[in-house]
Amino acid sequence: MAVYSMTGYGCATAGAAANSENPSFSGVGVTVELRSVNSRFLDLAFRLPDDLRGLEPALRELIGGGFRRGKIELRLAGQREADNHWPQPSPEQLMRLAQLEGTVQTWLPKAPPLSVHEALNWCRGASAAEKLDEPALEAARQAIVALREARAREGERLVGVLMERIGRLRELAAQAKPLLPAVVQRQQQRFLDRWNEALQMAGAGQAVSEESQRDRALNEAAAFAIRIDVAEELSRLGAHLDEIERLLKAGGEIGKRLDFLIQELHREANTLGSKSAALELTGISVEMKVAIEQMREQVQNLE
Incomplete structure (x- = not known):
């Protein structure tokens, strides 16, 4: 199972190509952007146009099904291929527009009649509003897939960094053991x-x-x-490193468990430093703390 970072970016567009055969909808699409950073819990923020606010519950459910942790921001925007791409108004739309214009002029006799440009703009906006819901959800699904792939790639990189730090801590522990009898x-x-x-x-x-x-x-x-005697501390440190390595190889949602183990590593390194009776052991303790702090920074980005 993969290890996922909480940092990533995903973007997808849907609607324009899928509806290119429909003259009243051609050229209209929806772009969804997802940005994710680390967070203790799943924290969602939405930036939606007013006419698509009703999609927030469905979008929240889609994101909640794909992620467990992270601060994720979703931005949704409609787009057109060109401003001069005009729709073909249907008779029903024109009839409805004429009824509305008649009602307005009944109550406001001085209101000017609609121009052709205004009528086409109204028809284009009505068509897009009616048909953007499904493209928006489809774009969101594609963006979620892209974000998961980006978080997986970043997670793979973080695993490499953590495995390198684990190797460094094992080296330092191996350097400390022979020093104890001499001390x-x-x-x-x-x-x-x-x-x-x-x-x-x-x-x-x-x-x-x-x-x-x-x-x-x-x-x-x-x-x-x-x-x-720090033999016990070194033994526990080695056990914690073994468990961290096992979790990294197993994958999945391991961020919180790794965060706890990093705290335990800090505890053992601090005890090693407090018990140190030789300059060499003090130096090893300091280097251990540096490596553990570097691991902590990386672990905080894991889901």
């Missing part, structure tokens, strides 16, 4: 050196034997080693 050994030797210095300063009148003091120093070093 513990250095700290143990440091404790012993300090105890030896303390014994020399105290002189021979010490009531506690040198061997006992050495054992105490070793115990302190062991306790410190437990406090700075």
Whole structure:
């Protein structure tokens, strides 16, 4: 299953070509544009002409069936191939127009009669208004398909970026593991050196034997080693990376789950930094946080 980004653009036009055989409708079409950016939920905004406001519920249902998350803006506009493409008025239209003109002149005797240009404009507008609903919905369906394809392409690119960051975090974890024994050994030797210095300063009148003091120093070093041990954090970090990689390969609506796992990665990297007793581990922790932050920015764009 594909992984979809919430960022994309889709556009489609319907109506003009499909109705080219109908002289009263030829040259009239509908263009639908869909723009999508990231959002925690599905947030829809519509920019519709006044005569097509009634299509909003149907358009909302179409978009809701194709997407689960993202801020999506739909723009719909009617278009004509040329302003000089005039319709062929039907007798029914002309009869209706004549009745309306007669009614107006009955109440407004000074009203001027309709010109041919005004009559043709009225017929063209009436024909388009009657026949734009279905082309608008068809254009919306095509635009939704185009937007899904664009979001899939962007999602594929984001998966590549995330897999690269996962590889980088695994490298950093692998660099940290060999450093732990050396750090513990250095700290143990440091404790012993300090105890030896303390014994020399105290002189021979010490009531506690040198061997006992050495054992105490070793115990302190062991306790410190437990406090700075980050093996558990590295193990959990590796498990989170495995789960992220599994979700990316499985695909689907994984954005919210990945967002939670990124927070867990941040937690482990912060703990690693707080326990760090060596400059090398501190540097690794900082690099991990940078890579995780880069992943978080990308994950926020996934559906």
